[in-house]
Amino acid sequence: MTTILKDYVDQAKRVVVFTGAGISTESGIPDFRSPGGLWTQNKPIYFQDFMASEAMRVEAWQRKFNMDDTFTNAQPNAGHMAIARLVQSGKVTSVITQNIDNLHQDSGIPDERIVELHGNTTYAKCLDCSTRHEIEFVRAGFEQAGTPPPCSKCGGILKTATISFGQSMPEEEMLRAEAATLACDLFIAIGSSLVVYPAAGFPIIAKQNGAALIIINREETELDEIADLVLNTEAGPTLSALLPHN
Template identity: 60%
Template sequence: MSFEADLKTARRELDGFLGAARHAVAFTGAGLSTECGIPDFHSPGGLWSRNKPIPFEHFLAHREARTEAWRRKFAMDAAFAGAVPGRGHRALARLVAQGRLAGIITQNIDGLHQASGVPDDLLVELHGNTAYAICLDCGTRHELSWVRGAFEAAGGVAPDCPQCGGPVKTATISFGQAMPAREMGRAAALTEACDLFIVLGSSLVVYPAAGFPLMARRNGARLVIVNREATEFDDLADLVVRADIGDVLEPFAEAAQ
């Protein structure tokens, strides 16, 4: 049975849960990065309300769709290039460094967990990373500086891979694209082994990623949900906190100073 806590109680309960856990895992969504100036996807005014997502099959089939995807990408980079890790990112990095978190599973693609100091082997990026691109045919990695140069040289048209002529896409997972098997396996292993699962800033509506909290709870782990809006898993949680993530985790972030 869950209970919704005020800020002071939430900090105390979370610290106690972490102290008792042998294998704690954090699960992060877009709400973690909003204080860094990166808007989320689902809320009014979010990214999806302004730009309808481009389905993966449409991206593959039409150069115009690929061109629009890269136009959006470069526009977002210009708007959010100055984003730095927030209090939540710093707190989680500190908890990882202390060994109080066994790992972080994230739906985010912004690279701020890495920028906060979380090592790659303790971070699972379910939806990929927007900091580089790959060819969808041959798998060659392409740096964004090359993609931008080729895009601009072609008069604002999406480039093809110079190795094989295949379509080039950011290393993220789009609607209709298969989830990465390796990362899903890593996330499942972390979740199955955990005794504390902490959700931070996820609306828990995007599957299959949103199934991990349920997996953890069914395996007997404590479940904590910190999110401004209600989620469909709140009734299953041991602790629900509807507050700003930075405010909840600020004591942990301050310890990292």
């Protein structure tokens, strides 16, 4: 089946890669939704609760700091590196990701080639003025005062640069993802359960626009029936097989 996958990639001119949590579990980052995942241990904090309650903001940041070792020690795996090689070769035009772990950037893919639909947990932003703050700044203030510090520029509320439940999707990123999807002739969804919308709508858009659709995921997805090829395999070995000398 990897031979068929390689044929699709070789024949395509503009490939879009769409990634979900399944590619990063191979780097040791837990899947939030799976049994035993973070959301089965802690209920998600909704955006409106984060905004309304200092106690919820404290809880959200405490969870973030507890998870930091998992994220900061994670390294790109073979799947991330294979995608980076395909971007460098010009075959892959864009990487649309639901992940917040920065591993695509760490693999060497330029920021302008990455569309982060759910944001990025490796830094914070002010919800008022959008000024970026490093996590170290927030953590130092939190440990000193027991609460997250305000924005150093305007005094606004700081939050990880991720999209929480109840928070609006980033308009610019959604537009970039749609444009890339409509321009591709091959859309490869990797490690995503394809149940979280609007993100999961992009494979459908690609297929309806005439692109071939390939799904690589360890388990079945609801979109398997419209895909041209489905591979229930690990992302790393599967994608590595696309590269020369493998």
